Amino acid sequence: MAKKVIVIGAGPAGLSAAYTLSKNDIDVEVFEASSNIGGMSRSFDLWGQRVDLGPHRFFSKEPKINNFFDEIVKDDYTLVNRLTRIYYKKRFFDYPLKLLNVLGNLSIATIFSILFYYGKQRLFPVRNPETFEKWVTNRFGKKLYTIFFKYYTEKLWGIPCSKIDADWAAQRIKGLSLFEAVWNAFKGNKGNKHKTLVDEFSYPKNGTGTLYERSAIYVEENDGVIHKNKPVQSIVIENNQCKGIITIDGEKHEADYVISSMPLTSLLKGMDSVPKAVLGASNKLYFRNTILVYLEIDRDDLFEDNWIYVHSPEVKHGRITNFRNWCPSLNKGKKSTILCLEFWAFDSDSIWSADDKYLSDLAIRELKVLKLINESEVVNNAKIVRVPKCYPVYEIGYRNHLDVIENYLDNIEKLIPIGRYGAFKYNNQDHSILMGILAAENIINNTNVDLWKINTDTEYQEDGDVKDVLIQ
Numbered sequence: 001m002a003k004k005v006i007v008i009g010a011g012p013a014g015l016s017a018a019y020t021l022s023k024n025d026i027d028v029e030v031f032e033a034s035s036n037i038g039g040m041s042r043s044f045d046l047w048g049q050r051v052d053l054g055p056h057r058f059f060s061k062e063p064k065i066n067n068f069f070d071e072i073v074k075d076d077y078t079l080v081n082r083l084t085r086i087y088y089k090k091r092f093f094d095y096p097l098k099l100l101n102v103l104g105n106l107s108i109a110t111i112f113s114i115l116f117y118y119g120k121q122r123l124f125p126v127r128n129p130e131t132f133e134k135w136v137t138n139r140f141g142k143k144l145y146t147i148f149f150k151y152y153t154e155k156l157w158g159i160p161c162s163k164i165d166a167d168w169a170a171q172r173i174k175g176l177s178l179f180e181a182v183w184n185a186f187k188g189n190k191g192n193k194h195k196t197l198v199d200e201f202s203y204p205k206n207g208t209g210t211l212y213e214r215s216a217i218y219v220e221e222n223d224g225v226i227h228k229n230k231p232v233q234s235i236v237i238e239n240n241q242c243k244g245i246i247t248i249d250g251e252k253h254e255a256d257y258v259i260s261s262m263p264l265t266s267l268l269k270g271m272d273s274v275p276k277a278v279l280g281a282s283n284k285l286y287f288r289n290t291i292l293v294y295l296e297i298d299r300d301d302l303f304e305d306n307w308i309y310v311h312s313p314e315v316k317h318g319r320i321t322n323f324r325n326w327c328p329s330l331n332k333g334k335k336s337t338i339l340c341l342e343f344w345a346f347d348s349d350s351i352w353s354a355d356d357k358y359l360s361d362l363a364i365r366e367l368k369v370l371k372l373i374n375e376s377e378v379v380n381n382a383k384i385v386r387v388p389k390c391y392p393v394y395e396i397g398y399r400n401h402l403d404v405i406e407n408y409l410d411n412i413e414k415l416i417p418i419g420r421y422g423a424f425k426y427n428n429q430d431h432s433i434l435m436g437i438l439a440a441e442n443i444i445n446n447t448n449v450d451l452w453k454i455n456t457d458t459e460y461q462e463d464g465d466v467k468d469v470l471i472q
């Protein structure tokens with residue numbers, strides 16, 4: 001029997017699923033809430049140039065993901081040399097760390113303090129570190145934790161590191177000890193295997209969104225349908241089996257399977273007869289939003305980094321992207337520079353509802369504090385983009401709530417939640433793409449690969465060899 005699949009969301013997860021299904025001649029219909037293709041990984045034209053939503057570096061060692069990239073982007077990519085630094089206490093630290101640069105930026109007293117706390121932690125480690133704070137302190141010692149992790153992490157998540165689950169550290173910085181960091185610094189990071197420190201990456205010449213724009217074209221050329229501006233409101237379930245969806249305008253669409261990359265919490269709200277305990281667990285999960293402030297500066301030589309992590313607590317933003325330093329095709333011959341500053345906020349924070357003028361003035365002021373632009377610098381243009389529910393917050397206890405939800409949804413047949421907010425996983429593009437491909441393959445091959453495990457399994461994080469881990 002021919003299968004029909006509905007996909008909710010036209011981001012990396014949804015479109016990699018739709019692309020894989022289309023390639024296998026399966027009837028696919030995508031429902032996207034917004035007018036955009038690419039979700040948080042979209043690219044768009046701005047002031048005659050091309051930009052992404054903040055920095056979007058693509059990296060994976062998993063062949064399925066790299067094949068997807070190659071098939072779609074073909075030769076239209078370039079290799080970008082990663083140059084990124086950390087700004088802390090009026091100084092710039094190369095990131096990945098370089099020994100001489102670190103030593104040159106820190107006082108002798110601070111260096112001794114780093115070594116003292118590192119040694120102390122080695123002698124008296126915490127046995128089962130459950131929080132981000134304990135996990136990182138265990139590996140690096142208290143002083144390095146404070147300089148390189150605490151302030152940035154607390155800006156990003158909006159809660160103290162002592163309330164963040166160690167899962168987040170385990171996903172992002174597993175295996176990187178002080179010894180490895182210093183050893184890498186000595187070697188100049190050659191041969192460095194650690195995932196967050198890769199210093200060259202493939203980047204589509206017309207922005208990261210190319211991957212998803214082209215996937216959407218492929219789906220449509222192969223008789224798939226993509227509906228934009230069609231938010232899905234509820235899911236039709238009969239006898240524990242998913243039968244289709246209902247859009248916000250009341251249209252009912254039936255399908256053999258529904259793959260959902262809409263927020264997991266909204267998915268559950270849109271389902272009938274969800275047990276109280278599951279809804280209770282869902283109500284405990286929450287997200288952090290991002291405000292992106294784009295500024296066009298009338299100069300082409302501001303600084304060389306692709307992006308800068310701003311750890312200093314005296315400014316509110318946490319990262320600055322300089323699109324001029326990615327690849328010339330983004331600038332389209334223009335002489336000005338587009339910067340993008342990231343501010344993070346909860347729904348209830350006043351900055352989330354601040355107006356555009358307030359936000360652009362704040363961003364300009366903070367760039368001057370960092371001395372990245374002069375007092376007299378000409379800012380041609382400003383644009384604000386608000387991205388809701390960007391980061392699933394891994395607050396202590398979130399894992400228990402997610403377990404309740406996963407167990408419940410595992411018993412609903414033909415409904416497959418995937419993606420960053422779709423599965424409440426702190427995914428990069430590669431994880432969401434892999435979830436999409438494997439969701440489609442589960443349908444095509446009648447298999448049951450456990451998609452909840454993607455981006456949680458440390459072996460996958462380290463070696464990129466997902467097959468051995470998942471298909472047991």
Ligand SMILES: Cc1cc2nc3c(=O)[nH]c(=O)nc-3n(C[C@H](O)[C@H](O)[C@H](O)COP(=O)(O)OP(=O)(O)OC[C@H]3O[C@@H](n4cnc5c(N)ncnc54)[C@H](O)[C@@H]3O)c2cc1C
Pocket residue numbers: 008009010011012013014031032033034036038039040041053054055056057058059230231232233261262263266290342387390418419420421422427428429430432
């Ligand atoms: C500032 C920033 C920087 C990042 N940097 C990187 C990076 O360097 N490298 C990297 O790999 N990743 C990066 N990411 C992460 C990357 O953007 C995401 O991992 C990726 O886009 C997640 O894909 P997704 O499909 O799971 O979710 P999304 O991209 O969020 O797509 C979900 C889609 O579902 C749609 N939707 C939501 N609700 C509904 C509904 N009810 N009905 C229909 N449609 C709905 C949304 O409109 C959206 O289009 C970054 C993200 C941000 C915000």
